[in-house]
Amino acid sequence: MLNLLRKSAARKEFAALLESQLVARARAPFFFRDLEVPDTIDGRFDMVTLHGWLVLERLKIAGMDAEAQALTDSLFISFDEALREQGTGDMGMPLGVQLVGLRHEDDRLLSTAAWVAAHLD
Numbered sequence: 001m002l003n004l005l006r007k008s009a010a011r012k013e014f015a016a017l018l019e020s021q022l023v024a025r026a027r028a029p030f031f032f033r034d035l036e037v038p039d040t041i042d043g044r045f046d047m048v049t050l051h052g053w054l055v056l057e058r059l060k061i062a063g064m065d066a067e068a069q070a071l072t073d074s075l076f077i078s079f080d081e082a083l084r085e086q087g088t089g090d091m092g093m094p095l096g097v098q099l100v101g102l103r104h105e106d107d108r109l110l111s112t113a114a115w116v117a118a119h120l121d
Contacts, residue, residue, distance in 0.1 A: 007066075011066055011067055011070040012070055012074070014067055014070065015067065015070035015071040015073070015074040016074060018055060018067075018071050018074075019052075019071060019074045019075060019078065022048070022051040022052055022054075022055050023048055023051075025051055026044070026047035026048045026050070026051040027044065027047070031047055041086070045079075045082075048075075052071070052075050055071065056068050056071060056072065059071065
């Protein structure tokens with residue numbers, strides 16, 4: 001039982017480290033200056049979700065499913081906290097999530113994703 005708790009704590013710590021690194025990378029001025037990603041809450045969210053997706057894909061390929069789930073949990077907790085800080089309550093949360101899905105049809109986001117994927121390693 002204690003080993004299970006230790007593994008869970010280690011995964012959460014690993015996920016927190018990955019999240020902080022991917023958020024730092026997602027906020028690099030290059031994306032906003034050179035690729036013209038809007039420097040707005042939505043633009044920053046798009047970059048974090050893009051980088052999160054890339055990291056999650058790498059974790060899946062590496063067979064690190066538990067770590068991928070820990071990162072997903074950590075990211076969604078952060079998104080939830082950010083929405084609440086902006087004043088979105090429980091009643092407004094489903095609409096906020098729906099709007100996030102609609103924004104991801106943006107061609108600029110897809111072209112940025114393609115560029116980043118092409119320049120990995």
